[in-house]
Amino acid sequence: MTSESAFIQQLRAIATHPAARGLADDTAVLEIGGETLILTHDAMVEDVHFLPQQDMADVAWKLAAANLSDLAAKGAQPVGVLLGYMLGEQDDRFLAGLAEVLDEYQVPLLGGDTVSGDGPRSFGMTAIGTATSVPVPSRSGAKPGDAIFVTGPVGGAMVGFEAMRNAKSGSFSAEETATYRRPLPLLGAGQALAPHVTAMMDVSDGLLLDASRMASASNVTINIETSQVPIAAPEPRRSDALRWGDDYQLLFTANQELALPVAAHRIGSVLEQSGSPLLIGGTQPDPGDTLGYQH
Amino acid sequence: MTSESAFIQQLRAIATHPAARGLADDTAVLEIGGETLILTHDAMVEDVHFLPQQDMADVAWKLAAANLSDLAAKGAQPVGVLLGYMLGEQDDRFLAGLAEVLDEYQVPLLGGDTVSGDGPRSFGMTAIGTATSVPVPSRSGAKPGDAIFVTGPVGGAMVGFEAMRNAKSGSFSAEETATYRRPLPLLGAGQALAPHVTAMMDVSDGLLLDASRMASASNVTINIETSQVPIAAPEPRRSDALRWGDDYQLLFTANQELALPVAAHRIGSVLEQSGSPLLIGGTQPDPGDTLGYQH
Incomplete structure (x- = not known):
């Protein structure tokens, strides 16, 4: 088996279209007929992205939410989704959850x-949206001197996942696990932020890993002051919360003087590129630190 | 497990967008920014849609070809594809086949x-295209009095599949199995036909089954003269060839006086709706006849 990053590298080599930067971003930007389309595809696999015992309604919700979160990071307005569905257990529950999430965000199934x-x-799901702000934010626009922000706490999905994994069948708290089961794509925040940010992405694989990717794409170094990152987990789990994905907050850089249109937490600074794309409290991470969910 | 058709029925009930007719068609038609977009998603599963021992380059080719064939049936010009890929064996072969097919059809990976x-x-793969002819052909436009045509022979994929399944490892003929391994999406023919047809679809699940679906969607009855259908299989296998999918020919209806812009075979007639959507040589099919690949 090839590693994901090697595979993506090779995919990129055969992707000749300008929009192939989508392969770095998981998201494609395409000019068609005077509109700027945003296209994204996400896949979820049993035992990898969800637990076999999970309610399929939650799985459907999360599949759609993960796709819509990619649109949110581009400031896009959703146009619709296409679904690749493997029939099996609880098809009715999947349908119920799909109906709920598409209704909640007023997104048609195409x-x-x-x-x-x-x-x-x-x-698998593909989501299509239209840009509400051009140029469309990417992860490659962070500039030295910018500040880096996150829209809300991370670690809530980790807490929820662990509660579900450790629970006897059905005995977990719906509230405690909500962030893991039913993440909320920040479409409104993404649209409000898009005209103002220099770079933006959603935190899907861990805040530190995603910040590192943003830094690499932008040819800068990003310093994260870990104590400034809001977490939705007990303080002793701070280190894990910063490396756990699935929270779908928005991570973005902007001029530090900017009056932000939405509430967000300043968590660090963008610096000139130096030896490491990421600094954690001013220090290079340990080479063995994976920083997040490498899938 | 729900049956596919029941699931699709329920999906349709939660799909409120006009473009949700895509759920009947496997293909969505969407007006954006003065362009008409065509969107389609196909999935392939090991042991169901391909053999575990198959060259992954052929699997990649077929995944793309099946998607592009959906665009062909709409007369669309491809804009690009998005890929959902599960890493595993032969990733390099998958990449090689993907590069080949995208290069052959000049389609970017987005x-x-x-x-x-x-x-x-x-x-899974999602393909996006733009319509070259509006209104976009659908499977629901066949009119009584039309003739029904197919662009070329069916059954070649069946012959190829059986040769591969029965072969000792690697001992099959590349030529004999080409139609199964590397189907050719008829993008040029689809674009040429689109302005002239009343209904069009690709034959992916069997000619008789797909003709029956076209008849149901169009509220007509279609009579297929099975002896007129060109087959790429031994004559004793004619009945099977008409029920085997994966050939990706185009099936379309048009005024019978029309001078066709591409070579095609007239294989029957469109009649007023009667008891059965499909007649085979003027006779209603046996109720136990599945007509094709029900997946």
Whole structure:
């Protein structure tokens, strides 16, 4: 098996279109007929992205939320989604959750494909949106002198996942696990921020890892003051909370003098590129520190 | 497990957008910024849509070809594809085949997602195109009095599949199996036909089944003269060839006086709706006849 990053590198080599920067970003930006389209695809696999015992309504919600979060990071307005669905257990629950999330965000289901299959199930979704602000924010625009912000706490999904994993069947608290089960894509915040940010992405694989990716894409170094990062986890778990994904907060850089249009927490600074893309409290991370969820 | 058709029915109930007719068609039609976009998503699962021993380069080709064939049936010009890829064996071969097919059809890879997972692998692809002819052909426009045509022979994929399935490892003929391994999406033919047809779709699940679906969507009855259908299989296998999918020919209806812009075979007639959507040589099919690949 090839590693994900090697595979993406090779994919990029065969992607000749300017929009192929989507491969770095998981998101494509495409000019068509006077509109700027945003396209993104996410897949979820049983045992990897969700627990086999999970309510399929929550899985459907999360699949859509992860896609819509990618649109949020581009400041896009959703146009619709396409679903790739492997039939199996709890199809009715999946449908119920899908209806809930699409209704909540007023996003139509445009089409898709259903397949049969044995073994662990996997689902894919493609979301399409239109840019509300051009140029569309990318992860490559951070500038030395900018500040870096996050819209809200991280670690809530970690707490929820652990509660579900450790619970006897059905005995977890719905509230405690909500961030893991039903993340909220920040479409409104993304649209409000898009005209003002220099770089933006959603935190899907861990705040430190995603900040490091933003720094690499922008050819800068980003210093995160970990004590400034809001967490939705007990303080002794701060280090883990910064490395756990699935929270879908927005991470963005902007001029530090900017009056932000939405509430956000300043968590560090953008510096000239130096030896490491990421500094943690001014210090280079340990080489063995994966910084987040490497999948 | 819900049946596919029941699931699709329920999906349709939660799809409120006009473009949700895509759920019947596997393809969405969307007006954006003065352009008409065509969006389609197809998924392939190991052991269901491809054999575990297959060259992954062929799997990549077929995944892209199946998606591009959906665009062909709409007369669309491809804009790009997004890939959902589960990492595993032969990633380099998958990349090689993907590069080949995208190069052959000059289609850029816009983005996607890679995931890890155990068990049978599955892949998804979304293709985006722009309509070259409006209104976009659908499967619901066939009119009584029209003739029905197919662009070329069916059954070649069946012959190829059986040769591969029965072969000792690696001992099949590349030529004999080409239609199964590397189907050719008929993008040029689709674009040429789009302004002239009353209904069009690609034959992905079997000619008789797909003709029956076209008849149901159009509220007509379609009579197929099976002896007129060109087949790429031995004559004793004619009945199977008409029920086997994966050939990706275009099936379309048009005024019978029309001078067709591409070579095609007239294989039957469109009639007023009667008891059965499909007649085979003037006779209603046996109720136990599945007509094609019900997945």
